[in-house]
Amino acid sequence: MNVELSRRGFLTAAGVGVAGTSLGAFGFGDLEVAHAAAIRPFKLVNTMETRNTCPYCSVACGVILYSKGDIRKGENADIVHIEGDADHPTNRGTLCPKGAALKDFVKSETRLKYPMLRKPGSGTFERISWDQALDRVARLMKDDRDANFIATNKAGVPVNRWTSVGFLAASATTNETAYLTYKVVRSTGIVGFDNQARV
């Protein structure tokens, strides 16, 4: 038996084998071989499952990413299939057309995978590290808040507003992460706050 044969393939082949063996006795061996050759191998055999969330909209459907290559052994993992997570309470395994095409999104040549910076006056973007990006964002936010924070209105009533910066968060997240994001952003005084689901 082919060691690559999956359980589904084995059961199918076994059924074919029983019929083929009987047929073979009558001279139908070639039919068995042709039928077995036409059965496609189960494509998810030897893949690793990773649970995740569809990044497109605020429904936040659960997905399972199937990859070949074990990163725990230092191998590169390559996603070969994505489907809805049947155990996820939101979507119960279903995906809309956008979610069903997630693999194309992951494999897209134009997908942004790391921070890019276009310096003032420059017409091109250059790659920077995550540390550089986070340091820069933190520095600019701190300077802007120090310069523009509104502690009180004209009547002297405390308002604690920071209106010169907006914050765009991701909708593909858990309730707990969204709660913490909201708390952090609002505690700085930021008024303009939204997520990509409405953009």
Ligand code: SF4
């Ligand atoms: S699968 Fe469709 S409905 Fe579900 S989160 Fe993705 S885009 Fe939204």
